[in-house]
Structure formats: structure tokens, C-alpha cells
Amino acid sequence: MTSERPYYQPVGNEERVFKAAYAQQLPVLLKGPTGCGKTRFVEAMAHDLGRPLITVACHDDLTTADLVGRYLLRGGDTEWVDGPLTRAVRTGAICYLDEVVEARQDTTVVLHPLADHRRELPIERLGETLTAAPGFCLVVSYNPGYQSVLKDLKDSTRQRMVGIEFDYPSEEVEIGIVTAESGTSRQVAADLVRFAQAIRRLDVPGIREVSSTRVLIAAARLTEAGLPLPEAAQAAIVAPLTDDRAVGARLAELLALYLPD
The missing domain is CATH 1.10.8 (Helicase, Ruva Protein; domain 3)
Known part of the structure; x- marks a missing residue:
């Protein structure tokens, strides 16, 4: 995280809504067209809140293991390596999943226990469940005008989140x-x-x-x-x-x- 605030010009009440959601440990859903400032907004909010930011660019091949972690061979030994979501949960970072609907739905289901009152991340391969550290915040974004009917957020995911709508500025x-x-x-x-x-x-x-x-x-x-x-x-x-x-x-x-x- 840099000492200088990333340039972001608010166009409405988005900063107040985000900071209120963060204070209440609520996840945030950012909706808006490509290139309208969603990513820069998250960077500015992470700076204002003094939290590290971990960003994941979602895509069709993104698996649960990509987010949570996996065992890897290193020097002949098998070692567990945390994925970006797990790192954010452990360290109390803001985890930003950009264009979340591009990920497979069986992957995004892992977000559900993190996005409600439990704030937990089950890691089946380790046989443990992590409770999110103080400061952790889950933020996801997508472009509703670009996605097809087959690529949309499940209602069960949407209704766990505080929504902020973006558009091109005046x-x-x-x-x-x-x-x-x-x-x-x-x-x-x-x-x-x-x-x-x-x-x-x-x-x-x-x-x-x-x-x-x-x-x-x-x-x-x-x-x-x-x-x-x-x-x-x-x-x-x-x-x-x-x-x-x-x-x-x-x-x-x-x-x-x-x-x-």
C-alpha cells in the first residue's frame, strides 16, 4: 500500500456507503460498466481504511483452489500454500474479486460463509475453518450490462452483500x-x-x-x-x-x- 492516496473522484455517496459497510463488517458488491473507476475506488478505500488490498482478476478457469490454496511440491516436500482469499482472511486485508461472475459458480459458493454473519472460510483440504481477522472485507465487482443470463451472480450471493452502483461520471x-x-x-x-x-x-x-x-x-x-x-x-x-x-x-x-x- 502506497502512502499517496490513489486518485479517485467521488460522484455520489459511494465512499460513505463503502465505509459504513466496512465498519459493520459487511461485504460489498460493485456494479457498473468496464473502466468506470471501480478498481480505483477500491484502491482509494483500502488506502483510506489503512488496509492491505489483495486483488483477484476472475476468469472462467478460476477454481476454488486458486482462491483458497493448494498443496505444492517444493524441494521434494509437500507444502500448503495459501491462495489470495485465504491470505486476506488470515491478515485482515480487503480482498477484491474483479469481474466475479467470470468465475465458475461452484467456485464462488466458497464465498457464502465469508459473506454472512459467520465470516468464516472452510478449508476442506486442511480440515479447518478460518475466522476472518479484524479488518477483512470481501469486495466483488461485475458489469451487469455485459454479462449474459448464463453468467450472473446467484441471488443467494447477491443478498449477502451491500450493493453500490457505478456509472460513467458527469x-x-x-x-x-x-x-x-x-x-x-x-x-x-x-x-x-x-x-x-x-x-x-x-x-x-x-x-x-x-x-x-x-x-x-x-x-x-x-x-x-x-x-x-x-x-x-x-x-x-x-x-x-x-x-x-x-x-x-x-x-x-x-x-x-x-x-x-
């Missing part, structure tokens, strides 16, 4: 974020934000995600490296969004309109 706040994070001028940040807002208003098939605050920061940083603004926006914003030529052409029209050469 224009003024987002301009401030892009400026602060990239070091670019306010004018460049404003141009990028307005271009992103135009993309977010599009209603066309072929775009599963829209332009996040994260990609705007990347585009602004490219301009700081000397790339012209339209080229920076093409590389950091437009190109990653779609492989569909028709959609790409539509985005190119928007680019020429909002960020002309």
Missing part, C-alpha cells in the same frame, strides 16, 4: 479525471469526453462496450507523447471497440466530426 467530473490522470490540457480532455459521450449514445449492434473513462485517459496520454489527437483517439478509443467494418466506419464518422484534423 461531463465535468470526467474532464477533471482525464486531466488529472493524464496530465493533458483541460481542452484535450473535454474534446475526448465529448467524443466518448457521442459513442455512448450510439445504438448500433456490434459494440458490446462503449468508451470508458480508462480509454480516454489512454488517448490523452498518447497526445502527451506527441501523437495528434485524432490519431490518439483512433488508437486508444475507436480501434479496441469493434472489428465490424460497418461499425468502424460509423465510429470514424464520429471521430471526424468531434475530433477533426
